[in-house]
Amino acid sequence: MRELNVALIGYNFMGKAHSYALDNTDFFFKNGVKPVKKVIVGRTEHLVKQAADNFGWQEYATDWREVVNRGDIDVVDIATPTISHMEIAIAAAQAGKHVFCEKPLAMNAEEAKRMLDAARQAKVVHMLGHNYRRVPAIALAKKLIEDGRLGEIYHFRGVYLQDWLLDPNFPTSWKLDRKIAGSGPHGDLNAHIIDLARYLVGEIDQVVGMDKTFIAQRPKVQVNEQLSGNLTAQGDQSQLQEVTVEDAAAFLAKFAGGALGTFEATRLAGGRKNHERIEINGSKGTLAFNFEAMNELEFWSKEDPVEIQGFRKILVTEDVHPYIGAWWPPGHIIGYENTFVNQFADFFNAINKGTGLTPDFHDGWMNNKVLDAVTRSIASSKWERVDGE
Amino acid sequence: MRELNVALIGYNFMGKAHSYALDNTDFFFKNGVKPVKKVIVGRTEHLVKQAADNFGWQEYATDWREVVNRGDIDVVDIATPTISHMEIAIAAAQAGKHVFCEKPLAMNAEEAKRMLDAARQAKVVHMLGHNYRRVPAIALAKKLIEDGRLGEIYHFRGVYLQDWLLDPNFPTSWKLDRKIAGSGPHGDLNAHIIDLARYLVGEIDQVVGMDKTFIAQRPKVQVNEQLSGNLTAQGDQSQLQEVTVEDAAAFLAKFAGGALGTFEATRLAGGRKNHERIEINGSKGTLAFNFEAMNELEFWSKEDPVEIQGFRKILVTEDVHPYIGAWWPPGHIIGYENTFVNQFADFFNAINKGTGLTPDFHDGWMNNKVLDAVTRSIASSKWERVDGE
């Protein structure tokens, strides 16, 4: 069993999810490679120490530059706010480390391109954290499309709806600060549905968008004394701060291949918790998926006899379905956290075998291009081209 | 266009539904026959007069015996409480009238047999009001089974859940009086699922059951001053009466063909309004149906590739589906009331063509046999045979 030493930069929600997945990858997938949770890195010592304890890391550190240059580190896993992705990723690549980076890859396409160049130049394996490609239902959707079951694709329809900002007393945090996060749900959530659209349908050519901040001021967040794996926080109601990111962003898209697309992300859709729903209509069939019921895939086929045509609800838990061989018998669903297990299994397997995999920094760059074009469109009030490579 | 004069006995909820359907049958189905709403009959003159006005009958009358012997009446439609079905049906048949009767056919199998004998002897067309067989989704289920898509049937699972007695202040009515109704949800609701079971699976051989009256006393109902098409009523809270029918009845069944069945009916299932749900599992497929979404049929087929197996939700609104040719384009659903239109279209078409149709009084007799066997089983605390013809 080959062991690979990992340095994880970041320790909040994604820190917890990554730590879990690194622990369980070799339990489910027997690929001859095992990640070792060597060192977790964060700026606030008492919190990163707590994270190291809670999540079972051998060491903790506060200086990521030092860590990414350590000789005993094989893999750098970046789970920090977007603003620091580029700097860490380039340093890690230049130090010859394989790099995993959470999404969105960068603050903009230019940054993303520099990261891609650095990773390519260093010839390291690079992966982008769009774990939703590792949902078995999405992997099955990809297969059904590749098998021709949808025919020519006419429509992509994606929404990513959450409601954690519905309470106006929910405080600001780095996710609501444009300087650190880059954007609100646009980079956080639209990035996810753009990735699925690119994965399942293809490149996007033109976009036109809109966004809005409905709740312009929120209580100042109180400094965390404790780790939080969830999206909750305490605010100081007496101090209001400006929210500098949008609450919602939507756009229309024309795909290079001819399909039309609609995209929408919001944090103000009451009752929608993690409602990433996509639907794809083609000349021969339709697929629909909702992350809140992530073990299911809906499929309609024009090739069925008309009498029995209807949307099938496929419970994606059969041995013949992607990834499921590693998991449980039919009808025993997997959880959100296991999309990370699938993802890291693929990542470490690719490192071990010396191959590449997707989504990688190229995907991140293309994704940032779409995000950027929407942002330009919002400023110009007209359609904007994404501009290919 | 041949016209057939109808006498309707009864004028409440079923009186309204039948009147509607008689009005609309020849609009949707062009069979060369048209029912004429000649005379509506009821015991309480001011109410039956109001019904005649509201529902558009040419005449009203209070003496059904006189009416069923009128020379200008072709069809007698019985929508009275169960206690009077036999007497009216036999008189009508003996007068040479075609007879339609609401379900359950009779208070017990013995009565039902006498009705069947009278109808057969008179050679009139007789039909039983199990309108759910005329739901397009159920007719499609029948076709799929006959086409062999389910293979050998292993399981029938039926529940009919309502909640209109959940409020203990809901008053007594004839439906809660064993002398008039014969039973509670057993004859009212189990009769429906027994009919679907017999239609789709086959005859039942043995049963064992249980029932219970949870709310033993209710306010005395106040005499209606007005017609009511709904199941609402006013009660006098100061006068409590015994409820003499069960609130719920359930039974296990062994079908003659080898399948196992479970049946349950209750009026105390909160939130379930008209939740008649059946599921049939066979060696090659499964069908599921719920009356609350009566335009849909769920179908799972073992013959699909495993990768895309799943429950299809068939929206039964296509031209190729039973009855739909007479209705609307795909996706435009029909309502509860239109199951009666389909039913009467079939009935008057059969009269016009001089053929029979099902469900008829024979079905009613067999149905009453199952109901009776369950009742015996509840008394004996053991399995009872249904006893065939």
Added chain:
Amino acid sequence: MRELNVALIGYNFMGKAHSYALDNTDFFFKNGVKPVKKVIVGRTEHLVKQAADNFGWQEYATDWREVVNRGDIDVVDIATPTISHMEIAIAAAQAGKHVFCEKPLAMNAEEAKRMLDAARQAKVVHMLGHNYRRVPAIALAKKLIEDGRLGEIYHFRGVYLQDWLLDPNFPTSWKLDRKIAGSGPHGDLNAHIIDLARYLVGEIDQVVGMDKTFIAQRPKVQVNEQLSGNLTAQGDQSQLQEVTVEDAAAFLAKFAGGALGTFEATRLAGGRKNHERIEINGSKGTLAFNFEAMNELEFWSKEDPVEIQGFRKILVTEDVHPYIGAWWPPGHIIGYENTFVNQFADFFNAINKGTGLTPDFHDGWMNNKVLDAVTRSIASSKWERVDGE
């Protein structure tokens, strides 16, 4: 009972639906007024004669101008292709007839305004055929919003998906001819969701859109020898014609009240038959509705205790729900056709009482303004203002 004589112009799918509803309005709603199906009008004599027979009209005629000026006609009901709406409606209004007109009201806002002016000048009752406002679930949604259960509205999300053009051999028809229909799903389907958006959220201020014709040529339709109430037709595969309307149209919208909206209509969404789905998110709650399950309304309330928050599926069949008092007991759903019964009950009641009602030609005008602005936006590739009254 006051009788009002109706002239129906048009006899296909809508002709059938209107005829049905006119027949049944006074059965369910006791408003002291009854429509009389006096004369049905169409250009093709053998077809309009057949329609008169099938749908039960006293007379038929081929010259609408003559009919709308007859002294015995009280109401003109326009169910023709869009191109002729204006001419008929203005003539009818000028003749002092109350006017009902199918949607979209006109080929463009300018036409619509002339119709509105004519109707106002003539002081006749005018109504626009957005029957979906008469779905009890939609009427309930309106009430819940007016009661404040949604709070400030942030998002409107509407799609209207059909698939009847998925087969490239489906022939052209007037619905695919821009000169007659004005547009494709934009005027046919987006008009419906625009109406619901205006009804439930308010006026739209700015839009940006896109559209596309995916299948540019189709077989020439064969002349109908028979009436067809459905959307089926035969084509001549040897003769291809250009399709001059779009297959799909989508747009983003900013509401005057601050909400963001997304709209999409297509006839190429496989498996979606009449999938008009809307969702509205507000500061206190969310509502969702899908026409394919039109008796249900989904509602999520922030005011519930967090522990039991969740989307309620309200089966809109209770006495306390709009329109249901006229229909059936709980759990007994109504059909598509009955939205027309509700609609005409309101229309004839308004005529009888001498009041107005909505949606009227003003709504049609405002709706056409939104449709026009989207069309301009598609041409200009940028956001366009709807321009208020």
Added chain:
Amino acid sequence: MRELNVALIGYNFMGKAHSYALDNTDFFFKNGVKPVKKVIVGRTEHLVKQAADNFGWQEYATDWREVVNRGDIDVVDIATPTISHMEIAIAAAQAGKHVFCEKPLAMNAEEAKRMLDAARQAKVVHMLGHNYRRVPAIALAKKLIEDGRLGEIYHFRGVYLQDWLLDPNFPTSWKLDRKIAGSGPHGDLNAHIIDLARYLVGEIDQVVGMDKTFIAQRPKVQVNEQLSGNLTAQGDQSQLQEVTVEDAAAFLAKFAGGALGTFEATRLAGGRKNHERIEINGSKGTLAFNFEAMNELEFWSKEDPVEIQGFRKILVTEDVHPYIGAWWPPGHIIGYENTFVNQFADFFNAINKGTGLTPDFHDGWMNNKVLDAVTRSIASSKWERVDGE
């Protein structure tokens, strides 16, 4: 951090699930206690060795008697076929070990009572593996019932449907051998719904049941050369063996508290993979749950205004819901395997604190009593009493 050494007896599907959960318990739950995977035990050396490698156990062994008496073992975890539960559990308890045992507890109530007595006498912590009590949605259901939100309970309705025996070529295995498994889906699946019924509603007083083996012979299973975590197996089609357990078992029940219950388990319900569905109707509300969508709980409340009554789909992923504080933000579902994490967290926490917990061997005993009474009823063809303690 207190460490507790575990010996796991058994290594197939449950061996994998338990190993996973033991690994992750202290990651999610910070109770100051950590299970250590000391030794895994099985009869077939090459398979148990493979299991030790795959599942990460420090040691393996083939003689459970020796292991349960080792001084360094604190906890014995029994995941073997039912036939050996009693012997191992009693030996473990007598050796002073805390005991966890998979369900059903024993071959019959008599055995179960001996296990209970042994555990009580030894004063060890004992737990039964009904992990479904640790599904957050079920724990929430329990809370809602205890809070009085259902009122008096009238109905329990439970089915546990699977389809892994639908293929007649699926081979026999220990699960189809009465001598080893005790029974088929009765002990395997009905035991689960009986446990939920007892947990949520209370003790069962009387039962009457039926069962059936539809496919009497199956190919002989081939000896496993490899571990299998799933329910798949290869058979030798040339050698048929008798199936000695039922394929399906159903029963009616009367609860001591007055409610009526229906129970059904089958392995021949096509398309149902792990469809454990329960519904509970009370005087004030209804709850429904389906394991295939185990992160959701449906709830209907009579206490809502009638206008907005409806079944809520509660996505049980909020901080305020049971167990969720240890997991992820709202809308991020957990998987099947994590019910075992919740379960073992509770078990080791109870050991650490020196308290008891449920379900324990007493629950197993009561459960076996119900199973036994149904079996007697099938033999006697009449109702049988469960007989209390």
